[in-house]
Amino acid sequence: MANHGLGQYRPLPGVKDEMMTNEGAIRPLWKRLMTRLESLSADDMARDIARADQYLMNSGVFYRQYGDGQSLERPWPLSHIPVLIEEAEWAKLSEGLMQRADLLEKLMADFYGPNDLVQSGRLPTSLIAGNSEWQRPMVGVQPRSGHYLHFIAFELGRGPNGQWWVLSDRTQAPSGAGFALENRVATSRMYADIYSAENVHRLAGFFGGFRDALMALRQDRNGRVAVMTPGPLNETYYEQAYIARYLGVSLVQGEDLAVSGGQLMMRTVSGLRPVEVLWRRLDSNYADPLELDHKSRIGTPGMVSALRAGSLTMVNALGSGLLETRALMAFLPSLAKDLLGERLAIPNIATWWCGDAAARQAVLNAPGRMVLNPALASGLPFDPATPHVNAGNMPPEELARLLAELGPTLVAQEAVTLSTTPTLIDGAIVPRPMALRVFLARTPMGWQVMPGGYARIGATPDPAAIAMQRGGSAADVWVVSPRKVSDVTLVAPASQPLRRAEPGALPSRSAENLFWLGRYVERSEGVLRLLRAYNIRLAETGNAESPLLRALTPLFEWHGIDPSKGIPNGLLVNLDAAIGSAGRVRDRFSPDAWSALTDLDKTARRMATRVTPGDDAARALSKLLRKLAGISGLMHENMYRFMGWRFMTIGRLHERATGMAQTLSILTQPDAPDGLLDLAIEVGDSTLTHRRRFTVTTSRETVLDLLALDPLNPRSIRHQIDQLREQVDRLPAANTQGDLSPLARAVLRIYADLAVSEPRDLTPERLTDLRNRIASLSTNLSEAYLQ
């Protein structure tokens, strides 16, 4: 029973531990979990951990880490032991947080309404007037829903005496709820047996309730709900895409939206469609370059105008970040009494705004317990990006001078000691500081609290190490009931029968990225085949200057590829472009295909450093081709056959048709050297078919028949055009009572042309012309659907 150091586990001096009493006894709530953990052999524990991590990796859960001028995708740092909290305690916490949420709603209504709190002297003017989160254009704009706040979070810590404290109010656009879901899935896989035995409150009901609440905020049944993201480079983009997918709503960026006639609209492949409810995951400043931050490139001009017109509900109202101002915490206890007539059920950490003489004296009296921050700071406590000093470390005269000079710009907060919770570090169970993040969503029945899901765990006993950018991790939180819990708790189960939701209109930007994804993946395959054919022949002759290989030069140039390298850079550029496009449509892209694609890219990059031209390259390229075939399969077979899939498929067909026309125009020149026609068939992956269909030797005519005109060969130009016709006809407005769209007409012309052509008609000039005509289809497509 001493496999993982539980025997040596002791609470840190003066710190409350969640799992163990100060006397060293495991709390009853934790008994089953800890006994199970301790009884595991090292191998079994490694296997369980691997199971959880494998899940996260397969799902592609990541966050973005910044540093050294780079930003890197990091695997999600799951802490492998959940935090356990009793249901009764959680219920008390929830009640207190709902009270705080109501108070914050009242503050919003005042800051963006009459400003009585400042006018009556209950709040210092500078906290609002000097605050960049006070969005003046929003003053006087009534929220359509009647509420400013709809989805918020609180960061909580527990002090040595067991009391919970609010460390921070997260009202701007809190992240983490989606990660909580992933924490839960991964953790419940690791503890499958205990999880089902332990009566842990489920999370799904909370999300279902919030989704229904968002839908209920629409006034028109055709109005849309969307999640707005700052874009793929955001730290938590993965989560935003995940939430949108989970809730079944569109993920949009600023450029996907436009305001027309006072209404927010989404640009879709079917034209502009109204959006009525927007859950923003970007800070208010960036939402509208016209009326907020003029430099924003990720907002939508006119957003504020749509809000003024009352045609849009924003979750949360623009300007809600103001409530995160740290100095406000100094005033919340008295404001609660004033505005609610109640004491705060859960206090926030003791805070002093140093513009007040009594507050400055309090700091001077006990500097050792005080941390000084900018009064208007809004970051999380322990956020390495927020400047802070420990007042106790300053010479008293200097502290006095600082407070006298800059008092109103400073806030002092009591240094907190966080409770610890067990976590696994290098196979040993050790105590580490913990902060809870609790999410609240407004529903027609009032605030709902997500029952658990998310705790931040420090990497070292120092509370500052809790920040993920500093190596902190995240744990699942289990709210444990003494009774059996239903699978969906807190929120009444949906009573309506299952309806298959109408697929929403596809945003134009998603369509564009899917189209290019289809093209880049196909182009990569074309390049791989060509390079492999080249390297096989190079291995046979050892002569890169042979007439056969030199005949390929124009084709390589067209692709932007230098074949003298085993794995040329041009190939890697293509793969990067594919990953870039896929990364921008993570909400619509199969997670399996995503990890396969990034794996392919990594393999190719590794190979690029050591693979030499010739046989070595030919083998490496074959391996890459096999991986790519797997990806194509995942992309095209596992995607729901609706609009998104259609654009990706059109991209693939378009690229394959252009590529083949270009290949044939160069490789079927009348004076082509021996073996070039065979190479063309090989690049077209049609060697076997050619052998079966034509008993004669390879000739220009047989090659052109098979690779250009044969409708049954899935590599031929004709086949691509047939398929393109089918897909294009199903695009919006392709055929309005017999009136064809310009795109449909252009495809039909190419089709007719090919259908009546004979192999001998296809001179290199005609093939080039054909290539140009196919290439220009993308202009038609873009004009009709992608703008």
Place this chain on the structure above:
Amino acid sequence: MIRYGLTLKITYKFDRPSGAGRQLLRVRPQSIPGVQLVNSCRLTTQPKAIELRSFTDFFGTTVDEVVLPAGLDDLVIEMRAEVIRRGKEAAAADLSTHRDQLAVDLAALHDLGPQSPHHFLFPTEQIPPVPAIAAYAAKAVEGTQTVRQAVQALGEALHNDLSFDAKATTVDTPIIESFEKRHGVCQDFSQIMISGLRSLGIPAAYVSGFLRTLPPPGKPRLQGADAMHAWVRAWCGVEQGWIEYDPTNSCFVTTDHVVIGYGRDYADAAPVTGMLRINGTQRTGHSVDIIEL
């Protein structure tokens, strides 16, 4: 009291047909009780806008929200107004607070309304704190007692030390650059002065407006005429309230100045906000006519 007929014409020529999109215009004169009364005001665009509506922004300026059709070669925005402007007794007694007392006046004022001085004390994107300007301002106001004296002293110093140069700067030139090179247009003069006043703890706002073209007989011609103009508004304590000073012409504002609106910096009061301002492939010009009726 003077009655003005005012015409503003902004023209754009685009090298390529332009998708001009959504713009915000802050070009209409504003009615200010006791100072300025707008009898009539009309704004038109050629070609006609797809959408045109107006609202009042936080600081009380009328904003026209315009959506223009795509594919423009030319665009003309025209504003015609009739305004009655009353002289403010610029030379009247100095009722402003003693400089040392200003902070006390401010602390006693709990107000976040549009006229509150509290909005105009803090740094903004375009008017950040610049130590060189702060040092310059401190020197310029040495020996002054009241806030009004300090405003005048700083304004006159800037007028003497900076040269007016219509070609030297653009709307995006940082104030530190125009200050170091000691040149600029009314916008630079004003923003530098605002930065200096704020460094002294004096709330200062940016004023956008028009300046009368024709000088009265016997008076020198004012620089910055034939264009839209900008100047400074400074808060001088509870009793005096706001005064307006034009550093480009080193004078307190008179009946020659017509106010469009106030802001913390140029961005708050810019005549045109939107793609038209940043689109590179265009030529733009504007003309202002003010005639006494």
